[in-house]
Amino acid sequence: xxxxxxxxxxxxxxxxxxxxxxxxxxxxxxxxxxxxxxxxxxxxxxxxxxxxxxxxxxxxxxxxxxxxxxxxxxxxxxxxxxxxxxxxxxxxxxxxxxxxxxxxxxxxxxxxxxxxxxxxxxxxxxxxxxxxxxxxxxxxxxxx
Amino acid sequence: xxxxxxxxxxxxxxxxxxxxxxxxxxxxxxxxxxxxxxxxxxxxxxxxxxxxxxxxxxxxxxxxxxxxxxxxxxxxxxxxxxxxxxxxxxxxxxxxxxxxxxxxxxxxxxxxxxxxxxxxxxxxxxxxxxxxxxxxxxxxxxxxxxxxxxxxxxxxxxxxxxxxxxxxxxxxxxxxxxxxxxxxxxxxxxxxxxxxxxxxxxxxxxxxxxxxxxxxxxxxxxxxxxxxxxxxxxxxxxxxxxxxxxxxxxxxxxxxxxxxxxxxxxxxxxxxxxxxxxxxxxxxxxxxxxxxxxxxxxxxxxxxxxxxxxxxxxxxxxxxxxxxxxxxxxxxxxxxxxxxxxxxxxxxxxxxxxxxxxxxxxxxxxxxxxxxxxxxxxxxxxxxxxxxxxxxxxxxxxxxxxxxxxxxxxxxxxxxxxxxxxxxxxxxxxxxxxxxxxxxxxxxxxxxxxxxxxxxxxxxxxxxxxxxxxxxxxxxxxxxxxxxxxxxxxxxxxxxxxxxxxxxxxxxxxxxxxxxxxxxxxxxxxxxxxxxxxxxxxxxxxxxxxxxxxxxxxxxxxxxxxxxxxxxxxxxxxxxxxxxxxxxxxxxxxxxxxxxxxxxxxxxxxxxxxxxxxxxxxxxxxxxxxxxxxxxxxxxxxxxx
Numbered sequence: 213x214x215x216x217x218x219x220x221x222x223x224x225x226x227x228x229x230x231x232x233x234x235x236x237x238x239x240x241x242x243x244x245x246x247x248x249x250x251x252x253x254x255x256x257x258x259x260x261x262x263x264x265x266x267x268x269x270x271x272x273x274x275x276x277x278x279x280x281x282x283x284x285x286x287x288x289x290x291x292x293x294x295x296x297x298x299x300x301x302x303x304x305x306x307x308x309x310x311x312x313x314x315x316x317x318x319x320x321x322x323x324x325x326x327x328x329x330x331x332x333x334x335x336x337x338x339x340x341x342x343x344x345x346x347x348x349x350x351x352x353x354x355x356x
Numbered sequence: 357x358x359x360x361x362x363x364x365x366x367x368x369x370x371x372x373x374x375x376x377x378x379x380x381x382x383x384x385x386x387x388x389x390x391x392x393x394x395x396x397x398x399x400x401x402x403x404x405x406x407x408x409x410x411x412x413x414x415x416x417x418x419x420x421x422x423x424x425x426x427x428x429x430x431x432x433x434x435x436x437x438x439x440x441x442x443x444x445x446x447x448x449x450x451x452x453x454x455x456x457x458x459x460x461x462x463x464x465x466x467x468x469x470x471x472x473x474x475x476x477x478x479x480x481x482x483x484x485x486x487x488x489x490x491x492x493x494x495x496x497x498x499x500x501x502x503x504x505x506x507x508x509x510x511x512x513x514x515x516x517x518x519x520x521x522x523x524x525x526x527x528x529x530x531x532x533x534x535x536x537x538x539x540x541x542x543x544x545x546x547x548x549x550x551x552x553x554x555x556x557x558x559x560x561x562x563x564x565x566x567x568x569x570x571x572x573x574x575x576x577x578x579x580x581x582x583x584x585x586x587x588x589x590x591x592x593x594x595x596x597x598x599x600x601x602x603x604x605x606x607x608x609x610x611x612x613x614x615x616x617x618x619x620x621x622x623x624x625x626x627x628x629x630x631x632x633x634x635x636x637x638x639x640x641x642x643x644x645x646x647x648x649x650x651x652x653x654x655x656x657x658x659x660x661x662x663x664x665x666x667x668x669x670x671x672x673x674x675x676x677x678x679x680x681x682x683x684x685x686x687x688x689x690x691x692x693x694x695x696x697x698x699x700x701x702x703x704x705x706x707x708x709x710x711x712x713x714x715x716x717x718x719x720x721x722x723x724x725x726x727x728x729x730x731x732x733x734x735x736x737x738x739x740x741x742x743x744x745x746x747x748x749x750x751x752x753x754x755x756x757x758x759x760x761x762x763x764x765x766x767x768x769x770x771x772x773x774x775x776x777x778x779x780x781x782x783x784x785x786x787x788x789x790x791x792x793x794x795x796x797x798x799x800x801x802x803x804x805x806x807x808x809x810x811x812x813x814x815x816x817x818x819x820x821x822x823x824x825x826x827x828x829x830x831x832x833x834x835x836x837x838x839x840x841x842x843x844x845x846x847x848x849x850x851x852x853x854x855x856x857x858x859x860x861x862x863x864x865x866x867x868x869x870x871x872x873x874x875x876x877x878x879x880x881x882x883x884x885x886x887x888x889x890x891x892x893x894x895x896x897x898x899x900x901x902x903x904x905x906x907x908x909x910x911x912x913x914x915x916x917x918x919x920x921x922x923x924x925x926x927x928x929x930x931x932x933x934x935x936x937x938x939x940x941x942x943x944x945x946x947x948x949x950x951x952x953x954x955x956x957x958x959x960x961x962x963x964x965x966x967x968x969x970x971x972x973x974x975x976x977x978x979x980x981x982x983x984x985x986x987x988x989x990x991x992x993x994x995x996x997x
Contacts, residue, residue, distance in 0.1 A: 218697045219694070222630070222708060225712060226712055229712040229713070229715065230716060230719055232716065233719040233753075234723065236720065238723075240748055241727060241741065244741070244742075244744040244748065245740070246739055247737070247738070266739075266740055278947055281866060282865070282947045282951045283865065283866050283953055303864060303955075304864070304944035304945065304953050304955055305945065307924070307926065307927070318740070318742075
């Protein structure tokens with residue numbers, strides 16, 4: 213094989229590999245990226261059933277209920293539109309999870325409209341706000 | 357006074373790097389021996405100056421000098437000394453100073469120890485290194501001064517994020533930085549070689565030890581970071597596909613590709629243009645990582661700075677360096693003479709396949725990491741890309757890569773016959789097939805990726821030892837040993853990952869003291885919950901007694917800690933390590949009626965993940981020493997002749 217042909221072949225292979233990687237990435241992104249919704253978005257556009265999503269807002273005052281198994285909790289997420297989303301979560305909640313405080317939950321909506329969370333995002337410290345929520349709050353402030 | 361001294365040292369280092377750049381550029385233009393000769397000493401003195409500045413900052417932290425803004429904002433007099441020391445780089449300014457210190461010390465080391473490179477290429481390399489340093493000195497001095505004073509000094513500091521108050525902080529960031537920033541050396545070598553058009557085997561042999569050293573550090577840093585996250589965060593996972601983790605994985609993927617293509621260039625004089633390109637890409641990934649972590653664009657435990665101005669500054673530096681390197685590449689690469697050619701079924705061919713797959717993996721991780729940022733910037737829409745995306749895309753590619761890694765060293769350079777390659781692979785293939793059948797029969801219902809992971813690990817483990825078969829082991833060169841150990845490490849690590857995801861047993865319960873819980877082979881009695889106190893925290897501590905069958909019982913003490921400065925709660929997992937896995941226990945919340953949440957995992961063979969990581973790094977070290985020894989021997993032989 214001539215040197216020039218070999219270089220062309222290698223460049224071609226590299227392009228094919230990269231193209232395949234990008235296509236693979238794009239299709240996986242379409243199926244598996246979790247979009248972020250606030251309760252207001254859900255109220256406006258309906259429930260994205262069956263797909264992994266994130267919801268974020270404030271934990272409604274007085275809404276945290278512990279089920280009898282001791283490890284499952286239910287609570288309600290709300291936002292400045294006063295829309296609400298009921299959430300169920302089985303696991304150990306992060307240390308700074310409390311009522312009237314920000315929360316981001318990742319999971320899926322069940323057929324009954326209950327959001328079943330696989331994960332409640334940990335706030336690492338008092339100053340930490342989930343980035344999505346920080347943006348929303350910012351938006352809310354600029355509207356006022 | 358010492359803070360001002362540190363700042364002065366930093367200014368001196370910045371001035372020296374400017375001088376180094378100018379002297380090198382003028383020297384290369386005029387061929388003046390005096391100018392060219394001044395570059396090496398300048399690089400060394402510059403490294404000493406910035407190391408001094410960093411030492412001053414460490415001293416300020418050790419003494420908890422609260423009149424320095426950075427210390428007051430990130431330290432506390434009641435902290436154990438080790439965290440005062442490590443806290444030096446547990447914040448934005450300090451970690452950027454560490455970054456630039458590592459950059460300059462690496463440049464100084466090249467100036468002191470590099471003897472193989474021809475002089476003009478070396479000077480051009482040091483010029484490139486000085487140019488990178490200059491940008492980051494400007495960043496520190498104008499946008500992130502670590503020595504800024506606070507007047508009046510507060511009575512007490514604000515403390516360090518408790519998650520960072522762990523011995524891991526002393527080790528993980530510096531190692532990772534040595535790797536991250538060490539890659540800059542490869543970049544500067546590439547720029548230097550492009551400037552002097554000196555791309556060939558000699559150049560590759562000179563560059564290889566530096567790439568290897570940075571790559572070893574990266575490997576260690578990532579392995580240590582993974583273990584740190586595993587035991588400190590208490591989530592039981594060892595890799596979260598967090599953007600910050602990806603920021604360290606991407607340079608590693610590029611550096612791994614570079615390491616292999618450099619060996620083609622050094623041994624067979626092939627892949628010239630590609631190797632240069634990879635060096636540029638690898639450092640670009642380090643810069644993108646720095647940008648992601650340091651700009652505050654991501655919110656995570658790693659992102660200390662939330663300041664858009666700093667983000668813009670780093671982004672501008674990134675654009676300038678990568679842009680000019682690519683421009684130089686575009687202008688010069690056509691003048692780099694064509695390298696040697698080879699058959700596709702050859703060692704070179706397998707290394708090309710390795711490079712393509714690593715690059716594809718890099719692309720996938722890069723897309724997944726940047727896509728949410730780009731989408732939000734463009735449309736305001738928010739989404740997160742997490743493990744489902746990364747696992748389903750990188751998993752299959754990584755398995756193919758492991759297969760190529762297993763076969764590659766058994767294929768000859770230049771050209772080989774398929775029949776012979778298959779024959780050499782017969783035993784590993786048989787072992788993999790046995791593993792497949794065994795798992796299907798005895799562990800039915802495994803998911804496809806963990807199943808294939810275990811099978812490929814078995815086959816690759818056997819294949820990676822194969823290059824030693826029928827060889828005189830005492831005369832086998834050290835770098836061959838290095839390759840064998842590193843490849844075996846990949847198989848070991850893969851076995852750990854697959855085993856963890858296939859066989860982990862998890863229990864989440866609410867239990868009263870006195871109750872017992874069964875997880876995997878262990879019976880665990882929940883004895884009591886008691887308050888305990890540490891130097892700067894108080895905690896609730898559970899006492900668990902675990903017993904495996906009729907074995908000796910042992911106790912575990914998971915804690916829920918509350919820190920006072922800054923106020924924060926963390927959970928400290930209690931982990932028992934056994935030869936065949938780890939028992940991982942976390943204490944959760946009380947339900948107010950005497951029950952406590954307990955989360956218990958039995959993770960078979962999980963420790964292999966980090967053992968494999970260590971083996972990969974150790975293999976790199978063997979290879980580095982082996983190459984250095986051989987180069988020294990051949991240099992002596994040349995001198996003799």
